[in-house]
Amino acid sequence: MILKPIASILMLFVTLTIFSQDNLYSSLTIPEDLKENANAVVRLNEIVVSLKSSSEMSVKEKRIITVLNKQGNRAIDAYVHYDENVKIKALDVLAYDALGNEIKKIKKNDFKDVSAVDGGTLYSDSRVKYLEYTAINYPYTIEFTYETITSNTAFIPSFMPIDDYFVSAEISSYTINYPENITIRKKEKNIEGLDVEQEITAGKFFYKAKNLSAYKPEEYSPSLDAFAPKILFASKQFTLEGVHTVVENWDDFAKWMYHDLIKVTHDLPEGTIADIQNLVKDESNDINKAKKIYQYVQDKVRYISVQVGIGGWKPFNASEVDKLGYGDCKALTNYTMALLKSVNVESNYSVVYAGSTQRSIEQDFTSIQGNHVILSIPNNEEIVWLECTSQKLPFGFIGDFTDDRDVLVITPDGGEIKHTKKYTTEENTQIIKGNYIVSNEGSIDVEVKIESKGIQYDDKYWLESETERDLDEGYKKRWRYINNVVINRMSIENDKDSIVFNETINFKASNYPKVVANRMLLTVNALNRNTHIPDRYRNRKLPLKIKRGFKDIDEVVIALPKDYKIESLPNKKVIENKFGNYVAEVIAKDENTLLYKREFIVNDGEFPKEDYADFRKFYKEVSKQDNAKVALIKKE
Numbered sequence: 001m002i003l004k005p006i007a008s009i010l011m012l013f014v015t016l017t018i019f020s021q022d023n024l025y026s027s028l029t030i031p032e033d034l035k036e037n038a039n040a041v042v043r044l045n046e047i048v049v050s051l052k053s054s055s056e057m058s059v060k061e062k063r064i065i066t067v068l069n070k071q072g073n074r075a076i077d078a079y080v081h082y083d084e085n086v087k088i089k090a091l092d093v094l095a096y097d098a099l100g101n102e103i104k105k106i107k108k109n110d111f112k113d114v115s116a117v118d119g120g121t122l123y124s125d126s127r128v129k130y131l132e133y134t135a136i137n138y139p140y141t142i143e144f145t146y147e148t149i150t151s152n153t154a155f156i157p158s159f160m161p162i163d164d165y166f167v168s169a170e171i172s173s174y175t176i177n178y179p180e181n182i183t184i185r186k187k188e189k190n191i192e193g194l195d196v197e198q199e200i201t202a203g204k205f206f207y208k209a210k211n212l213s214a215y216k217p218e219e220y221s222p223s224l225d226a227f228a229p230k231i232l233f234a235s236k237q238f239t240l241e242g243v244h245t246v247v248e249n250w251d252d253f254a255k256w257m258y259h260d261l262i263k264v265t266h267d268l269p270e271g272t273i274a275d276i277q278n279l280v281k282d283e284s285n286d287i288n289k290a291k292k293i294y295q296y297v298q299d300k301v302r303y304i305s306v307q308v309g310i311g312g313w314k315p316f317n318a319s320e321v322d323k324l325g326y327g328d329c330k331a332l333t334n335y336t337m338a339l340l341k342s343v344n345v346e347s348n349y350s351v352v353y354a355g356s357t358q359r360s361i362e363q364d365f366t367s368i369q370g371n372h373v374i375l376s377i378p379n380n381e382e383i384v385w386l387e388c389t390s391q392k393l394p395f396g397f398i399g400d401f402t403d404d405r406d407v408l409v410i411t412p413d414g415g416e417i418k419h420t421k422k423y424t425t426e427e428n429t430q431i432i433k434g435n436y437i438v439s440n441e442g443s444i445d446v447e448v449k450i451e452s453k454g455i456q457y458d459d460k461y462w463l464e465s466e467t468e469r470d471l472d473e474g475y476k477k478r479w480r481y482i483n484n485v486v487i488n489r490m491s492i493e494n495d496k497d498s499i500v501f502n503e504t505i506n507f508k509a510s511n512y513p514k515v516v517a518n519r520m521l522l523t524v525n526a527l528n529r530n531t532h533i534p535d536r537y538r539n540r541k542l543p544l545k546i547k548r549g550f551k552d553i554d555e556v557v558i559a560l561p562k563d564y565k566i567e568s569l570p571n572k573k574v575i576e577n578k579f580g581n582y583v584a585e586v587i588a589k590d591e592n593t594l595l596y597k598r599e600f601i602v603n604d605g606e607f608p609k610e611d612y613a614d615f616r617k618f619y620k621e622v623s624k625q626d627n628a629k630v631a632l633i634k635k636e
Contacts, residue, residue, distance in 0.1 A: 024064050024170070026100030027139040031211065034168040038214040039072030040065055042161075042169040043141070049156060051178040055239040057153045058089070066141045075167045078131035078144045081116060085241070089147040093131055096141040103140075106131065154240035154313070155368045156184075159231040161209040165224065168214040176205045176233060183236035187365040191229045207231060219535045220615070221542035222606075223357035234367035241314045250366050250408065254415025261314040262349055262410070266338040268318050273342045286345045287384065290377055291395045293339050294386060301335065302326045303389040313368070315349075332388040333373045340377070347386075350376045352407040352420070358547055360406035363417040374402055376409050376418065385420055392461060394496035399458035400548065425549030425603055428454035434527050435557040440564070442520070444482075444512045448527050448556075450503040455548050460501045464494045475505060481529055484510045518634040520564055524586055524596050528554050529626040534616045540609045546579070549604040558594040565591060565635050570628035578611075579603060579618050584625050594630065 023029055024043040034041050043064040050058045067073055082088050093106035111129040133142070161172035178184050180203055191209075199206040215224065237246050245256040279296060280289040304326050315334035321327045327335060333349060340347045353359035354372035361369050375386040385398045393399065404422040408415055434448030452460050463471065468490070476485050491504040513522040523529075560566070572585035580602040587595040600622060607615070 023100045025096040025102075025141045025143070027066050027068070027098045027141065028100075030066060031170065033213065034170060034211065035068065036168075036213065037166060037216040038168040039069055039166040040067045040075035040168075042075075042167060042172060045161070045169065045172040047157060047159070047174045049174075049176040049233075051153060051156070051176065051182060051184075051235060053179065054153055054182060054235065054237040054244060055151050056149070057151075057156070058147060058149045059157060060090075060145075060147045062143070062145045064141060064143045066139055067135065068139045070135075070138065071166065072138075073133075073135065075164060076131065076133065076142050076144070078133070078142065079128055080130075080146050080148060081126070081128045082148065083126045085152050086148055086150040088129065089149055091129060091146045092143075093133075093145075094143040095133065096143070097137065098139050100141070106133075151242070152240050152313075153235055153238040156233040156235060158233065159207055160228065162212050162215065162228050163224075165215050165217045169209065169212040171208070171210055172212070173206070173208040174231070178203055178235070181237075185234050185236065185365070185367075187232040187362065189230045189232070190227055191231070194229055196229070205233070216541070218537060218540065218542045220544050220546060220612070222545045223359060225357065225359050227542065232362065232365055232367065234365065240368075247366060250363075250417065251414035253366050254408065254410040255413070257415075258349070258410050258412050262334060262337075263412070265315050265317045265334055266341060268338050268342055269322060272322050272339075276339050276342050280343050286377070287379060289343055289345050290340060290347070290384070290386075293336065293343070293345075294388075294395045297332065297336050297339065297388060298391045300325060301332055302391065303332060304328050329373045329389050333375050333386075336375055336386065336388045345377070347375050347377045348409045348411050350374050350385075350407050350409045350418070352402050353405065354402050356400050356547075358403070358405045361408050361417060363406055370408065372402065374398065374407070374420075376407075383418060383421075392465065394461075394499045397457070397499050400455055403455075404548075423454040423548065425551055425601060428456050428548060428550040430456045430528075430550070430552045432528055432552070432554040432556065434555075435559070436526060437559040438513065438520075438522060438561045440561040441510075442513050442515055443508060443510045444526065445506075445508050446526065447506050448504070450505075452501040452503075453499065454550075456550060457499055457501045460503070461494055463501075463503075464492055475507070479507075479527070481531060482509045482512060482526065513632075519567070520561070520632040520634075522558075522630045522632060523627055524558065524570070524594065524630050525554075525556075525584070525598065525626045525628070527556055528552060528598065528600075530600065530619070530623045533619050533623055534612075536616065537612065540612050543609050544607040544612045544615055546602060546604045546606075546615075549580070549602050552598070552600040554596070554598040556596045557589075558596060560592050560594065560632060562592070563634055564632040566594075567631040567633040569594075569630055570625075573625045573628070575618065575621060575625075577614070577618060578605075578607070579615050582618075582622050582625065584628070586628075586630060598626075 030041050043066055045063045048060045065075060078093055080088055080091060091108040091111060094102055095104040097103050112132050113127060113129050116126040116128045159174035161169045186205065195210045197208040241261065243260045247253045247256060276293060280292050283289045283292065301321060315330040316327060318335045318338035321331050321335040337347045337349055351370035352372050352374055353370050375388055377384040384396045387393050387398050398421060402420055404420060406417050406419055409418045431451045432448060436444045436446040438444055471490055472487050475487055479485055485507050487507045489506040493502040513520045566588060569586045569588060575582040582600050584598045589595050
């Protein structure tokens with residue numbers, strides 16, 4: 001074998017590098033800093049929005065993205081939604097290998113084409129074309145281009161150069177062109193200090209961002225939307241579902257939405273109106289009427305998941321939902337609203353960003369926003385919020401899906417930004433009352449009652465519909481720190497009136513305490529041990545955010561084995577700081593009985609990133625104390 005001189009190899013490498021520096025299809029040209037924390041790198045993303053009139057808009061996008069590993073496949077995002085108002089004019093994909101050589105060409109007809117919604121003819125025209133691409137080797141690059149034309153101009157795409165974790169962006173640009181008789185408003189978020197060019201002239205906005213590093217998610221941090229760069233756009237004059245309007249503020253927006261999109265759909269059959277009036281005839285107040293109607297809806301209809309904006313923004317007619325028995329959030333919320341209206345109970349269609357992130361409507365930027373719809377019922381100084389898509393949630397309970405965020409409440413007289421229910425730390429309680437017997441051989445026989453409220457109720461109410469087998473597995477997982485658990489009895493009560501979830505469980509486990517010679521070491525907290533320790537970050541980037549606080553109160557009586565006596569008990573432990581409180585103590589009621597009392601409180605709130613280490617230390621200390629042991633020694 002003849003080896004080439006090292007100098008020649010180096011020269012060849014340098015030549016190849018220079019030749020390919022501008023080649024966005026080759027993984028060799030990715031800047032090293034953009035690979036950090038990245039599973040994929042957006043090499044180029046160009047979006048051009050052309051608003052030709054208040055009733056015609058085209059959106060063109062060209063995205064070149066290099067996928068570095070298997071986890072980066074999800075970042076391709078090669079899909080386009082369409083319906084009777086959104087037409088796909090162009091759709092192409094080219095695939096390249098690591099060196100930038102083209103390896104596959106995919107045309108519009110090669111895309112998978114499926115209904116955007118399963119299980120309902122109401123949304124038969126809502127479809128999506130998506131790429132199903134299986135990579136052979138990594139890295140590889142995808143060039144995805146498309147153009148859509150729509151008569152709906154209410155929703156103008158935002159400029160989001162980074163829209164997911166573990167994805168960096170080399171070049172990302174956004175252009176919006178519009179005629180002079182249209183007014184475009186914008187709102188910039190989180191672009192300070194970034195490499196962003198901009199050009200704003202009559203009839204045009206242009207932004208270009210370069211070299212944006214990937215975000216790595218950090219536990220207990222704000223949502224990506226809170227810190228990622230974004231520029232929102234909205235037109236003062238727009239058309240939606242064939243209806244033209246001019247909107248200056250939320251009042252204008254809500255009046256248009258109610259009178260042109262919502263009001264016209266309240267066409268309940270006379271028979272249904274008569275049934276509803278008969279249903280609530282004995283109820284004297286609006287809230288009791290609403291409770292019965294909410295239960296009626298839960299019993300009658302089922303939910304089909306359709307994101308707001310797909311399947312149209314206008315709710316389907318109440319008569320259709322009444323006949324077919326299903327709908328998306330818009331349809332079911334609107335149907336419930338129509339039923340309430342038929343018995344003169346006021347309720348309001350409310351637009352929200354749903355999800356655990358608690359994202360709020362941008363109240364200083366009037367535009368089409370949100371991804372979900374709920375219902376609000378005025379009740380003196382309070383508002384009762386209804387999640388109309390759930391067949392299981394109690395009346396007036398919304399849980400962590402839509403809690404504690406600003407939403408747009410739409411009324412016939414205008415719109416107003418309101419804040420949904422915030423479940424406080426004191427409301428999010430779990431109370432454990434139990435007892436267990438420790439045998440001489442080291443087995444335990446446990447009887448425990450658990451009462452959960454607030455968000456802790458939200459964590460468990462769904463258990464009501466689980467099978468006995470799934471419940472058995474679930475409880476063993478809950479007490480996974482105990483070996484050899486055998487569940488003997490399980491009883492669940494979902495008190496929807498009081499919004500309390502009650503569990504009663506009896507289980508046994510062998511070899512629970514550690515026996516060494518004539519001593520037994522008993523970990524006294526058997527029923528609610530904290531095993532969670534927040535992740536460690538050597539260089540924390542994001543602030544600390546505790547979205548929801550909670551309060552756990554435990555009181556457990558422990559019957560000690562007859563052949564043993566108490567040698568030593570752990571001291572009472574009290575921890576107090578800005579993140580919460582912890583108190584645990586073991587009380588000897590007599591020589592054979594202990595009482596274990598514990599209270600663990602975590603407060604919600606936002607704190608600087610520098611506080612994260614102390615927050616983690618708090619959880620570590622709680623975990624340590626939850627493993628405190630009672631020393632028993634055999635009687636002579």
